[in-house]
Amino acid sequence: MNHTKHQKTDVIVERPAEIITISHNDTIKTAAAKMFSNKVSCLIVNNDNGEFIGVVTERDIVNRVAASIDIETTTISEIMTTQIISCSPNTPSSKVREIMTNNQIRHLPIIDKDAVVGILSTRDLMARQLLEDRAAAEEVAMLSSCLKSIDLNEVADIVTREVPKLFGAEKCVLLIRHPRSSILDSRSSTSTQHQALNIEQTKSPVRAVLEPPLVSYNNCPCPKESLEQLKDIDNFSDGDEFHYDNIPHVCEKLGAQSPRLVIPLNISPNPHAFLRKQERGEQKSSYLCMCCLAASIATNRELTSYKAKLAREILNSHLANAKLYQEARLTSLTDALTAVGSRKLLEDKLQIECARAKRYKHQFSVAIIDLDNFKTINDILGHAMGDDALRKLAKCMNTQKRTTDVLTRYGGDEFVIIMPETKAKDAVTLLERIREKIQNIKVVEDLPMTISCGIAQSLSEPTDSSREVMRRADLALYEAKSAGRNCVKIWDKTMSKSLNDNDIETEKIKKLQRRIAGLSEQAEKVFIQSIWGLVQALEAKDSYTKKHSENVMHYAVGIAKTMKINPKQIDVIRRAAMIHDIGKIGIPDAILSKPGKLTPRERSVIEQHPLIAVRILDKMTFLEQEIAIVRHHHEKWNGQGYPDGISNTVIPLGARIMAVADTFDALTSNRPYHKSRSLAEAIEILVDSSGYDYDPRVVKGMVSWVQIVRSQLGEAHLAPEDLLDSQRQLDNSSMAPLVAGAVTH
Numbered sequence: 001m002n003h004t005k006h007q008k009t010d011v012i013v014e015r016p017a018e019i020i021t022i023s024h025n026d027t028i029k030t031a032a033a034k035m036f037s038n039k040v041s042c043l044i045v046n047n048d049n050g051e052f053i054g055v056v057t058e059r060d061i062v063n064r065v066a067a068s069i070d071i072e073t074t075t076i077s078e079i080m081t082t083q084i085i086s087c088s089p090n091t092p093s094s095k096v097r098e099i100m101t102n103n104q105i106r107h108l109p110i111i112d113k114d115a116v117v118g119i120l121s122t123r124d125l126m127a128r129q130l131l132e133d134r135a136a137a138e139e140v141a142m143l144s145s146c147l148k149s150i151d152l153n154e155v156a157d158i159v160t161r162e163v164p165k166l167f168g169a170e171k172c173v174l175l176i177r178h179p180r181s182s183i184l185d186s187r188s189s190t191s192t193q194h195q196a197l198n199i200e201q202t203k204s205p206v207r208a209v210l211e212p213p214l215v216s217y218n219n220c221p222c223p224k225e226s227l228e229q230l231k232d233i234d235n236f237s238d239g240d241e242f243h244y245d246n247i248p249h250v251c252e253k254l255g256a257q258s259p260r261l262v263i264p265l266n267i268s269p270n271p272h273a274f275l276r277k278q279e280r281g282e283q284k285s286s287y288l289c290m291c292c293l294a295a296s297i298a299t300n301r302e303l304t305s306y307k308a309k310l311a312r313e314i315l316n317s318h319l320a321n322a323k324l325y326q327e328a329r330l331t332s333l334t335d336a337l338t339a340v341g342s343r344k345l346l347e348d349k350l351q352i353e354c355a356r357a358k359r360y361k362h363q364f365s366v367a368i369i370d371l372d373n374f375k376t377i378n379d380i381l382g383h384a385m386g387d388d389a390l391r392k393l394a395k396c397m398n399t400q401k402r403t404t405d406v407l408t409r410y411g412g413d414e415f416v417i418i419m420p421e422t423k424a425k426d427a428v429t430l431l432e433r434i435r436e437k438i439q440n441i442k443v444v445e446d447l448p449m450t451i452s453c454g455i456a457q458s459l460s461e462p463t464d465s466s467r468e469v470m471r472r473a474d475l476a477l478y479e480a481k482s483a484g485r486n487c488v489k490i491w492d493k494t495m496s497k498s499l500n501d502n503d504i505e506t507e508k509i510k511k512l513q514r515r516i517a518g519l520s521e522q523a524e525k526v527f528i529q530s531i532w533g534l535v536q537a538l539e540a541k542d543s544y545t546k547k548h549s550e551n552v553m554h555y556a557v558g559i560a561k562t563m564k565i566n567p568k569q570i571d572v573i574r575r576a577a578m579i580h581d582i583g584k585i586g587i588p589d590a591i592l593s594k595p596g597k598l599t600p601r602e603r604s605v606i607e608q609h610p611l612i613a614v615r616i617l618d619k620m621t622f623l624e625q626e627i628a629i630v631r632h633h634h635e636k637w638n639g640q641g642y643p644d645g646i647s648n649t650v651i652p653l654g655a656r657i658m659a660v661a662d663t664f665d666a667l668t669s670n671r672p673y674h675k676s677r678s679l680a681e682a683i684e685i686l687v688d689s690s691g692y693d694y695d696p697r698v699v700k701g702m703v704s705w706v707q708i709v710r711s712q713l714g715e716a717h718l719a720p721e722d723l724l725d726s727q728r729q730l731d732n733s734s735m736a737p738l739v740a741g742a743v744t745h
Helices: 028-038 058-066 093-103 122-146 152-167 249-253 271-279 295-299 301-332 343-360 374-381 383-400 424-438 466-482 506-520 524-539 548-562 567-579 582-586 600-606 609-617 621-632 653-667 679-688 696-713 720-740
Strands: 021-023 042-046 052-057 107-112 115-121 171-176 214-218 260-265 286-291 365-371 406-411 414-419 442-444 451-457 488-490
Touching: 021 028, 028 042, 028 058, 042 115, 052 058, 052 107, 052 115, 093 107, 093 122, 093 301, 115 122, 122 152, 122 301, 152 171, 152 214, 152 286, 152 301, 260 301, 295 301, 343 406, 343 414, 343 466, 365 374, 365 383, 365 424, 365 466, 374 383, 374 442, 383 406, 383 414, 383 424, 383 442, 414 424, 424 451, 424 488, 451 466, 466 488, 548 567, 548 653, 548 696, 548 720, 567 621, 567 653, 582 609, 609 621, 621 653, 653 679, 653 696, 679 696, 679 720, 696 720
Parallel strands: 021 042, 451 488
Antiparallel strands: 042 052, 107 115, 171 214, 171 286, 260 286, 365 414, 365 451, 406 414
């Protein structure tokens, strides 16, 4: 905001070209005629020598006329005011108003060296005040054009740079107290772009440490500690005067000088609640303090207060908007359930740590923590108990981690701790301590909480990335789960699931991710139609797996109906079956179509396809239940499956049903590595593996379904196609509303 002119001293009088006078010997009638002809309401009265001896006003004349005095014979000397109240030419308008108000007069002579040089009326003052107010409003309005940023720190700097220009102030400081709790960066007090968490868990679902005041300086030498303890500012109320003559002792010692102007600010999202807290002494005000102001501030407080009020309204509005934006952004960095960092914060901080590690050759570690048996807690005890378990886990980890560590929720029951300047072996010490503490927490009586943890250390290689660090930590977590859970594992190169980027079709995965993302932008009601067509197109390329997903869908639905599963859950299973193998897009064709036995590494690559599917579908939030089934449809009842090695009822029921349906279709179809088996042979294999690889209840459901179809068809020997035909008609009618868009959960 440019100010081309300096603040002018508040001089309200200029010497007039002509002063209307009258002799003390003239009559009242002459005075009235002179007032009328010159359009004035007051005359200067001179004696015979032309010396100023008094004034006569139209009110004096009206009063005499009302008293029936002869205006043609009565002289001015008989009615004029001789006890003169006057002012000098340099008297500011605010002082003139004070003089006229205190003496209850409407006209005030301006005397310079015993000579009358002008006369002021209340009308003159009103006109002058209107001009001053208009000029002040226009000047302050320019402030809005400067405050275009929505970043709170940037807005604060603009305020301390531009507002002092309105008052000719040399020194300025803005202090903003935060009425709400907020997230605080453990390394930086000014940046909110990448904030680490330092959270204090309380009974409230979301609560963080109080953020210290934001302070922006412009040539003010006062330290922040002094600014927070200025008692005269803390006693402000909304109707207080803005101007202060007194300078606090601590400021005076540092060079502050009068005049001083303090503008109290209220940038609370709820101003009424804020003021009530101030009245109770619970909330202190934010403020803008300026000193060493221009001389006009000391001489025209009325105008200064007017400008300050206008400026305050603008500042309150812009600062409140910037504060709301800051809080909204900080909220996006906080997980609403557990009050630890969000996944967005994890991504931001991980990028920072990777960049720092490469630049300064410092290593850091990442730990992925998984709450064991969380699915069982949710299914048996309910989601409310599951949420409570996650909050307890987050609180324990937050109290045990170091100040510099960043704790975030990765998703579901997984958390991540970023540990700067920490090697993996030191991270193990921290995580073992956390694991032991967590074992003392009871989900319910006699049910202790346990965690599995995978740790990975950043590598000194230039190609190492945040994604690679997380991948290694995830592999270490897999090892911890495979080892029986409730343990901590460090990633090393010997882990069986360690894969290079070249092991999977990364570009195919990314291409399909982009395609799925495009579908996700459409309405949910058309998604199934789109994704089903996509899956069929992918499977059509392979003669061995053609119609595999469709067959698995029919088998899974047939089993689920026989088990009397809830119809809504059957819809979930149907959709999951349709997309369960979409992750195979990332597996090289040479491995998928290999006729012989797979090598251990090739087997590891194949076992990635459920995780690839999850990565592809991750943004489809309305498929949350389906994605869980897709992830776990290769888990085994005994815990020897993949990718997570979970067992028994921890495996989602839909995934257990799909495992049987998937195996049944694989057994009864021609594949590169085996010939198709008969229905009876496939059932025999499933029954033989019941209670080992497969859920006994699901296998029993499969057997019952076969018996029901056999009874309906009246045939002793069934073929897999008979099962498909019996279910296809029902499934096609069930699919119709789904494909048409009526997706229900």
